[in-house]
Amino acid sequence: MRRVERWIFSSGSAERLAAVRIGLCSVLAVRLSRTVYVHLAGQPRALYRPLSFMKFFSAMPPRLPVLIVQVIGVAAAAAAAFGWRTRATLPLAWAAGVFLNGMTTSQGKVVHNDVLLLLCLVPLLVAATADVWSLDARAGRTQRGEAFRYGWPVNTAMIVVAGAYFFAGFAKLVNSGPGWVTGGNMRWILYAASDARPVPNGLALFVADRAWLAHIVAGCSMLMELTFPVVLFSKRARPLYVAAAAVFHIGIWLTIGLDYWPQAMAAGIVLIDWTAVVARVRLARARPAISPG
Amino acid sequence: MSEEKPLAPTRVPAWTRAFVAVFLAAFIVCGVGGIELWPLTGWRLFSVSRQRLDVGWSAMTVDTRGREAPLPLGRMPISYRGAALLVGRFARMKDADREALCEALVAGANRVGARAVSLRIYRVEVDHSIRSGKRPAAPLSMLAYQCGNGRVVSLQT
Numbered sequence: 001m002r003r004v005e006r007w008i009f010s011s012g013s014a015e016r017l018a019a020v021r022i023g024l025c026s027v028l029a030v031r032l033s034r035t036v037y038v039h040l041a042g043q044p045r046a047l048y049r050p051l052s053f054m055k056f057f058s059a060m061p062p063r064l065p066v067l068i069v070q071v072i073g074v075a076a077a078a079a080a081a082f083g084w085r086t087r088a089t090l091p092l093a094w095a096a097g098v099f100l101n102g103m104t105t106s107q108g109k110v111v112h113n114d115v116l117l118l119l120c121l122v123p124l125l126v127a128a129t130a131d132v133w134s135l136d137a138r139a140g141r142t143q144r145g146e147a148f149r150y151g152w153p154v155n156t157a158m159i160v161v162a163g164a165y166f167f168a169g170f171a172k173l174v175n176s177g178p179g180w181v182t183g184g185n186m187r188w189i190l191y192a193a194s195d196a197r198p199v200p201n202g203l204a205l206f207v208a209d210r211a212w213l214a215h216i217v218a219g220c221s222m223l224m225e226l227t228f229p230v231v232l233f234s235k236r237a238r239p240l241y242v243a244a245a246a247v248f249h250i251g252i253w254l255t256i257g258l259d260y261w262p263q264a265m266a267a268g269i270v271l272i273d274w275t276a277v278v279a280r281v282r283l284a285r286a287r288p289a290i291s292p293g
Numbered sequence: 294m295s296e297e298k299p300l301a302p303t304r305v306p307a308w309t310r311a312f313v314a315v316f317l318a319a320f321i322v323c324g325v326g327g328i329e330l331w332p333l334t335g336w337r338l339f340s341v342s343r344q345r346l347d348v349g350w351s352a353m354t355v356d357t358r359g360r361e362a363p364l365p366l367g368r369m370p371i372s373y374r375g376a377a378l379l380v381g382r383f384a385r386m387k388d389a390d391r392e393a394l395c396e397a398l399v400a401g402a403n404r405v406g407a408r409a410v411s412l413r414i415y416r417v418e419v420d421h422s423i424r425s426g427k428r429p430a431a432p433l434s435m436l437a438y439q440c441g442n443g444r445v446v447s448l449q450t
Contacts, residue, residue, distance in 0.1 A: 040372050041372075043373075045393070046394045047375055047379060052332075102331065108382070126309065146304065148305055152305060159317060160320060163321065163324055164336060168340070170325070171335060171337045174340070175341050184422070188344060194427070195421070195429055200427035
């Protein structure tokens with residue numbers, strides 16, 4: 001436990017934390033600009049199935065307040081991405097995101113599409129995310145501090161990403177056991193997804209028609225999910241798992257039609273050290289200029 | 294946890310440590326226990342194994358002449374997106390909730406051009422292992438409920 005605590009609160013880079021802020025807030029701004037929330041606001045009361053804090057509302061909130069929250073949310077998320085008054089705009093954007101996505105998850109089914117994004121933003125709510133690469137820093141409202149301020153928000157978000165995938169695999173093991181992989185489960189999921197569409201889905205049927213392929217897909221999915229915490233121990237494994245998660249979510253989108261790009265983006269933004277990537281690209285570009293001959 | 298950098302544990306404020314501890318504890322408890330406290334979640338996505346035999350529910354609108362047509366969910370507003378799930382829970386609903394849902398669906402269908410006066414809800418059994426080309430072989434449908442004008446009739450045996 002002591003080791004875990006030391007790792008979480010180890011020092012970090014202000015630039016990396018700023019990159020995570022920019023990435024996550026940009027994705028949040030894009031997500032909050034969808035029209036789905038305003039459309040849901042007109043929902044008949046009989047279809048409302050609130051979850052969690054949405055039980056405080058007896059029906060979907062009315063259109064005008066939803067639109068106001070949405071406009072504020074998008075503006076706040078964009079401002080937080082630019083690092084303008086981040087201590088206020090980031091929590092405001094997050095609160096708007098939780099409220100609006102609380103609406104989408106109150107239709108009779110838990111909606112997970114934006115959950116990882118929102119959870120990764122939690123540690124950033126109280127962190128010094130705008131000490132560099134921000135309008136706040138340019139205006140002199142913030143300044144670079146000591147390294148201990150920047151490590152824990154990124155490390156906490158990494159635990160959340162690893163946990164999200166691990167717990168998804170864990171739930172499969174608990175609720176279905178190895179049969180999730182060894183049984184016909186994946187075939188029936190894919191057949192059902194294709195059969196529910198007006199036009200059959202060729203890729204879903206291609207996998208479902210081949211039992212061996214469906215077992216491989218199910219096995220790889222569960223293996224990736226259960227071993228995802230490796231990213232916490234191995235820096236080298238992170239790009240591999242980010243790529244695997246991207247393939248996983250693209251596959252789900254193409255076969256089942258579920259759009260999980262915010263989750264894939266959140267994983268990539270948090271797990272990849274984008275400042276190191278940029279530095280490496282710059283170095284690679286500079287190399288030919290200094291090479292002899 | 295291999296990349297430990299120089300530490301300054303005493304300098305991270307106690308409230309920050311407490312905040313992280315409480316957040317991660319809640320995240321882990323929900324994950325391990327499958328608890329839904331949205332946005333904290335049990336991550337139970339597709340965790341229950343699907344079976345070859347799939348029992349679902351299908352809603353049809355009925356016009357004044359008794360003609361049936363599928364509930365036009367695809368043309369209805371996004372706010373009706375959850376209707377397909379709710380129809381599947383019809384059996385577990387109270388009478389008042391069934392009536393309200395039925396009225397809302399009839400009204401929603403009529404708003405996009407259907408001329409519905411009532412709704413019929415069928416229990417549909419699909420065996421995914423029996424295929425007819427790219428589609429399942431004919432599903433077995435049984436009328437389970439008819440509702441409209443503030444009345445719900447259960448036709449299940």
